[in-house]
Every structure is written in C-alpha cells, then in structure tokens.
C-alpha cells in the first residue's frame with residue numbers, strides 16, 4: 001500500500017504526463033481575445049494585458065487615480081483634493097474606460113469569474129510592492145443585498161476578494177459586512193444622490209468584534225467612492241482601525257463629497 005507521500009509523487013508524475021495533452025486538446029487562450037496567452041502564465045495575451053493596464057505610471061496614493069509624474073503627493077491629487085474619506089487609500093489597476101471597462105462588464109456576468117480572477121491577478125502584479133508593504137488582517141468583499149444573493153447573482157466583489165485572499169495569503173471574511181436592503185442602481189445618479197442612497201446601506205452583525213482590525217475592502221469599480229465610504233463607515237463603527245480599498249478600476253467622476261459642497 002502506498003502512503004500519502006508517494007501518492008502525491010505519483011499524482012505529480014501523472015500530471016506531468018497529461019498536462020501537455022490537456023494543453024494540446026484545450027490550449028489556454030487569452031480571456032479577452034482568445035489568442036495564445038503571454039509567457040507569464042496569466043489569463044491574457046501580452047497585447048490585451050497592455051490594454052487592460054490602461055493607466056501605467058504613478059497613481060494617487062489616496063484615491064487610486066492615475067496622475068502625472070509631477071503631481072504625485074502622499075496626501076491627495078486633483079481628483080480627491082479636499083475630500084474626506086473614511087478609508088485610507090484606494091489601489092486600482094486602471095481607469096474605468098475602454099478595454100478595461102468592457103472586460104469588467106463581461107466579468108460581472110454569470111460566467112465572469114475567470115475573467116475577474118485574471119483582472120485581479122493583473123492588479124496584484126501591477127502593485128505588488130505596495131500590496132506586500134501593507135498588513136491586512138482580512139479581506140472583505142463589498143456585499144450584495146439579500147435579493148441578489150437569493151437569486152444567486154454572481155458577485156464580482158466576492159470573486160475579487162477570494163482571489164486577493166488566495167494570492168496575498170490573508171483570510172477572506174465575507175460575513176463581517178452585510179447589506180440588509182437593496183439600493184437603487186447608481187449609474188447616472190448625481191454623486192450627492194449616490195452618497196445619500198448608500199448612507200446606512202451596510203452593517204456589521206451584532207456581536208462582531210473588529211477592534212483594531214486592518215482590512216482590505218474589495219470591489220470591482222470605485223467612482224464617487226460613495227459605496228466604499230458607506231461600507232467603511234459601518235466597519236469603523238464596529239472598531240476597525242484601518243481600511244484600504246482594492247478595485248479593478250477607478251472611474252474618474254466628481255467625488256460625492258465635493259459635489260455635495262458645490263451644490
């Protein structure tokens with residue numbers, strides 16, 4: 001009888017033998033264009049990966065917006081100057097536009113999981129040094145309301161959080177943040193309306209002790225920051241010490257806080 005160790009060795013040998021056959025029959029393909037993926041073993045070919053990373057270079061350390069090399073500061077940029085966020089910073093792969101916007105739209109569909117995981121891998125690769133410099137106790141997806149969960153609607157935020165958890169080796173804790181009621185669709189709504197709609201939309205279950213926790217909050221897109229702000233406020237009320245937001249794309253709209261001031 002073989003023990004567990006030799007069983008593993010045989011399994012690995014078998015995989016060595018059959019993997020080329022699997023690749024021959026079902027060649028890996030770029031999840032955007034279907035051509036052969038790059039040498040890095042990622043989900044996209046090199047040309048598509050370049051298009052998806054549509055804002056190379058420096059990002060604002062606070063709101064995640066792409067900024068020119070001369071505009072980098074540690075505190076803010078033109079997109080977030082004067083805003084008061086409850087989260088400390090946003091990490092984003094690129095701008096919500098072009099190929100990245102299209103890919104996120106497909107990633108939000110029922111079978112979009114592999115695409116969202118691929119985009120999350122790109123985000124981690126793009127900002128690896130900064131991810132490794134942070135210390136997170138857990139990763140939390142921005143939750144869906146119960147109606148969406150009931151109908152089994154795929155949660156892009158949860159897929160992103162799962163992948164961040166796997167790659168950064170930190171636990172995912174989806175249960176510490178809930179969205180008890182649905183909120184109206186945000187597309188097209190004025191920033192101040194969005195902020196009002198999201199206020200109080202999230203809650204931490206009673207009895208959850210989050211005192212001093214440092215969390216990474218995951219979502220697919222951050223535009224005005226109204227959703228991430230409402231989620232962060234609920235977490236902070238439960239004692240969370242620090243929240244960093246990770247998103248695939250940063251939509252460059254007018255922030256909710258500034259819009260409210262302009263009215």
Ligand SMILES: [Zn+2]
Pocket residue numbers: 030031032033034035044045046047048049
């Ligand atoms: Zn491609």
Ligand SMILES: [Zn+2]
Pocket residue numbers: 060061062063064065076077078079080081
């Ligand atoms: Zn900024």
